[in-house]
Amino acid sequence: MFELDRITKRYGSSLALDGIRLSIARGSTTALIGPSGCGKSTLLRILIGLIEPDVGHVRFDGQMLERTRIRAQRQRMGYVIQQGGLFPHLTARENVVLMARLLKWSSDRIKTRLSELMELTHFPRAGLERYPTELSGGQNQRVGLMRALMLDPEVLLLDEPLGALDPMIRYELQEELKQIFATLDKTVVLVTHDLAEAAFLGETIVLMRAGRIVQSGSLDEMIRAPAEPFVERFVRAQRSHRVALGEGA
Amino acid sequence: MRRVSSVLPWLLLAPLVLGLLTGCGRSDGEIRIGSKKFTEGIILGEVLRGLVAETGLPVHHRRALGGTRIVFNALESGEIDAYVDYTGTLLHEVLAEDKAAQGRTLSERLAERGIRLAGSIGFQNNYALGMPEARAEALGIERISDLRDHPELRFRFGNEFMDRADGWAGLRSFYGLPQRDVRGLEHELAYRALASGEADLTDLYTTDAEIAYYHLRPLRDDRDWFARYDAVLLYRADLAQRVPEAVTALERALGLIDARRMIAMNAAVQIEGRTESQVAGELLRERLGILDATETRGLLARLAQCTLEHLTLVGVSLLAAVLAAVPLGLLAAHRPRLGQLVLAFVGIAQTIPALALLVLMIPFFGIGAGPALVALFLYSLLPIVRNTHAGIRGIPAATIESAEALGLPAGARLRLIELPLALPTILAGIKTAAVINVGAATLGALIGAGGYGQPILAGIRLDDMGLIMEGAIPAAVLAVTVQWLFERAERTALPRGIRGLGRTGGD
Ligand SMILES: Nc1ncnc2c1ncn2[C@@H]1O[C@H](COP(=O)(O)OP(=O)(O)O)[C@@H](O)[C@H]1O
Ligand SMILES: [Mg+2]
Numbered sequence: 106m107f108e109l110d111r112i113t114k115r116y117g118s119s120l121a122l123d124g125i126r127l128s129i130a131r132g133s134t135t136a137l138i139g140p141s142g143c144g145k146s147t148l149l150r151i152l153i154g155l156i157e158p159d160v161g162h163v164r165f166d167g168q169m170l171e172r173t174r175i176r177a178q179r180q181r182m183g184y185v186i187q188q189g190g191l192f193p194h195l196t197a198r199e200n201v202v203l204m205a206r207l208l209k210w211s212s213d214r215i216k217t218r219l220s221e222l223m224e225l226t227h228f229p230r231a232g233l234e235r236y237p238t239e240l241s242g243g244q245n246q247r248v249g250l251m252r253a254l255m256l257d258p259e260v261l262l263l264d265e266p267l268g269a270l271d272p273m274i275r276y277e278l279q280e281e282l283k284q285i286f287a288t289l290d291k292t293v294v295l296v297t298h299d300l301a302e303a304a305f306l307g308e309t310i311v312l313m314r315a316g317r318i319v320q321s322g323s324l325d326e327m328i329r330a331p332a333e334p335f336v337e338r339f340v341r342a343q344r345s346h347r348v349a350l351g352e353g354a
Numbered sequence: 355m356r357r358v359s360s361v362l363p364w365l366l367l368a369p370l371v372l373g374l375l376t377g378c379g380r381s382d383g384e385i386r387i388g389s390k391k392f393t394e395g396i397i398l399g400e401v402l403r404g405l406v407a408e409t410g411l412p413v414h415h416r417r418a419l420g421g422t423r424i425v426f427n428a429l430e431s432g433e434i435d436a437y438v439d440y441t442g443t444l445l446h447e448v449l450a451e452d453k454a455a456q457g458r459t460l461s462e463r464l465a466e467r468g469i470r471l472a473g474s475i476g477f478q479n480n481y482a483l484g485m486p487e488a489r490a491e492a493l494g495i496e497r498i499s500d501l502r503d504h505p506e507l508r509f510r511f512g513n514e515f516m517d518r519a520d521g522w523a524g525l526r527s528f529y530g531l532p533q534r535d536v537r538g539l540e541h542e543l544a545y546r547a548l549a550s551g552e553a554d555l556t557d558l559y560t561t562d563a564e565i566a567y568y569h570l571r572p573l574r575d576d577r578d579w580f581a582r583y584d585a586v587l588l589y590r591a592d593l594a595q596r597v598p599e600a601v602t603a604l605e606r607a608l609g610l611i612d613a614r615r616m617i618a619m620n621a622a623v624q625i626e627g628r629t630e631s632q633v634a635g636e637l638l639r640e641r642l643g644i645l646d647a648t649e650t651r652g653l654l655a656r657l658a659q660c661t662l663e664h665l666t667l668v669g670v671s672l673l674a675a676v677l678a679a680v681p682l683g684l685l686a687a688h689r690p691r692l693g694q695l696v697l698a699f700v701g702i703a704q705t706i707p708a709l710a711l712l713v714l715m716i717p718f719f720g721i722g723a724g725p726a727l728v729a730l731f732l733y734s735l736l737p738i739v740r741n742t743h744a745g746i747r748g749i750p751a752a753t754i755e756s757a758e759a760l761g762l763p764a765g766a767r768l769r770l771i772e773l774p775l776a777l778p779t780i781l782a783g784i785k786t787a788a789v790i791n792v793g794a795a796t797l798g799a800l801i802g803a804g805g806y807g808q809p810i811l812a813g814i815r816l817d818d819m820g821l822i823m824e825g826a827i828p829a830a831v832l833a834v835t836v837q838w839l840f841e842r843a844e845r846t847a848l849p850r851g852i853r854g855l856g857r858t859g860g861d
Pocket of ligand 2: 145146147
């Protein structure tokens with residue numbers, strides 16, 4: 106679905122991305138992980154064309170991402186960020202259907218799609234007429250997810266979608282997300298900083314450090330055959346942290 | 355207290371008075387006065403009306419009918435009975451094609467048309483040359499001939515006077531004037547140049563309000579170069595048979611007003627913002643002891659007019675400011691480099707004191723509502739531009755990014771996301787501008803724009819506290835009302851999700 110070739114992005118003197126090569130298969134679920142500031146969000150923004158790389162290029166479904174067709178290409182992708190990024194002056198319903206309305210979908214079609222999405226995300230009907238400030242964090246994320254899925258895109262990009270939630274809700278939503286991914290059969294790219302979450306949700310884990318990809322594969326491979334000492338340290342740090350909290354390994 | 359007790363009956367009578375003012379039908383035997391469509395004409399019409407009214411005869415003033423042709427035709431056809439015109443105008447505009455008239459006087463020629471030229475009102479409205487009083491005094495210049503001894507003087511004429519054969523070119527050779535530094539420009543700029551000392555002399559009409567405003571001395575045309583434009587009373591010859599008392603009353607206007615008084619009256623209307631009726635009423639009271647009671651308007655009528663004028667000043671300037679400032683603010687928010695320039699410019703406009711800004715407008719737009727509107731417009735820009743800018747820049751990056759990621763086109767993003775989110779802040783800016791504007795508009799009366807400032811100014815001049823309150827109280831009430839309306843709008847018109855987000859811009 107995505108082919109990235111030698112993507113480099115510089116902010117001032119610092120390199121946010123440094124020669125990224127990555128191929129993301131159609132229908133796969135990929136988790137991007139790495140220490141904060143390593144370039145995960147930047148990479149996700151490159152995928153949806155919010156920023157353009159200084160060097161290299163991105164192919165989406167065989168086509169280059171280009172300014173002239175970027176809007177049409179974005180409508181084939183859904184994008185969810187931490188805190189949802191919802192429009193505060195619109196109700197949950199208005200947030201979700203905004204783009205469909207603009208594309209002149211019939212109200213029947215909108216209604217049907219909305220019902221499907223509410224069922225999928227377990228969003229209560231009573232919440233539809235509420236504004237984001239009147240909803241809980243978890244519900245906001247469900248609205249964000251519904252908005253991203255409204256046009257039934259082929260790709261779903263999520264940037265730490267559960268990052269701002271408290272642990273109980275987070276755990277619940279991880280389960281739900283996994284189910285949703287299984288139901289939908291879409292190409293999913295997910296950013297997280299939690300290795301367990303990455304392993305739970307992603308078939309492929311891409312571990313990044315300072316703008317480069319260090320290793321990609323399954324968690325098992327990383328434990329068995331770390332590509333460099335950093336992988337070992339990263340895995341150990343995350344696991345011991347969990348052991349200390351008594352969550353087991 | 356005297357004023358309060360005199361207000362009550364008026365309040366009760368107001369509907370009646372308003373009815374009389376607006377709906378007065380034409381009764382038979384009514385004397386009809388006409389006037390040409392400029393300040394001086396209307397004042398003179400009011401003087402004539404007051405004179406007839408004093409006799410108790412029914413009289414009506416049809417104000418500002420139009421230009422010379424229209425008013426003269428109205429007199430000839432009997433739609434009006436009397437008005438004031440100028441000899442030069444009658445000769446050159448009305449009777450110009452009347453070639454057979456050689457050798458006969460103007461009076462004779464008008465008499466053929468059933469019109470009587472009763473005589474001069476007492477002043478002329480000619481072309482003249484004017485110098486700042488102080489400069490003329492210092493150089494000892496009183497007559498145009500005196501200019502011959504001062505070749506260094508700088509002359510700035512209105513373009514029309516420069517171009518006319520009987521303007522500068524004719525005048526120069528007739529008087530043998532030696533000046534070299536002579537230029538034509540917009541007339542308002544010429545006055546401005548005189549005021550700032552960058553020029554010494556300009557052309558003017560002998561009764562222009564600007565003579566008083568800029569303290570100018572009109573020089574005597576000692577060799578009679580300029581055509582004479584005597585203001586003369588014209589009435590229908592048949593009026594003398596129909597209503598002889600009316601003619602007697604009208605003829606009291608002959609010799610009643612000299613040029614100085616006419617200048618002062620024009621200035622009172624054009625610069626101090628008083629009405630033609632008030633100015634004419636004062637003249638009649640002072641000169642002839644006539645108390646004109648018929649058209650002293652009631653408090654409500656005055657209040658209604660001031661309110662209308664004030665709301666127009668505020669409404670029009672504010673609307674224009676919103677239409678200009680919101681796009682400017684958007685531009686500033688989306689183009690940071692240009693934004694600095696825009697913000698700096700509107701910032702400067704705001705730092706000029708309102709009064710100074712008003713006066714600065716005079717050379718460009720003259721006096722009246724026009725320059726006041728421009729000044730108020732400029733004055734309202736800053737709060738709206740700044741708040742629009744702040745409102746857009748204050749939208750979280752994540753929100754903008756979400757809109758972009760959805761694939762919203764730029765126009766839809768602006769309309770559906772950015773503007774609504776910035777709306778509380780923009781509204782707060784408009785509210786600030788509106789409240790400032792209501793206050794600043796009272797200063798408009800200083801340059802003849804009307805509004806609540808008019809009774810305030812008149813009250814200060816006449817030392818009449820009641821009159822001052824007549825402007826000050828409604829102005830305060832209006833400011834509070836405007837504030838309240840905007841706050842209501844903020845509470846009800848904004849979606850629940852973003853209420854109470856209004857910020858005042860600034861750094
Ligand atoms: N808009 C930007 N301007 C300047 N630097 C940026 C910007 N966005 C990201 N960066 C920098 O690029 C690097 C990668 O950022 P990011 O992709 O957000 O990291 P992550 O999501 O992995 O925490 C960081 O050093 C960050 O400071
Ligand atoms: Mg990030």
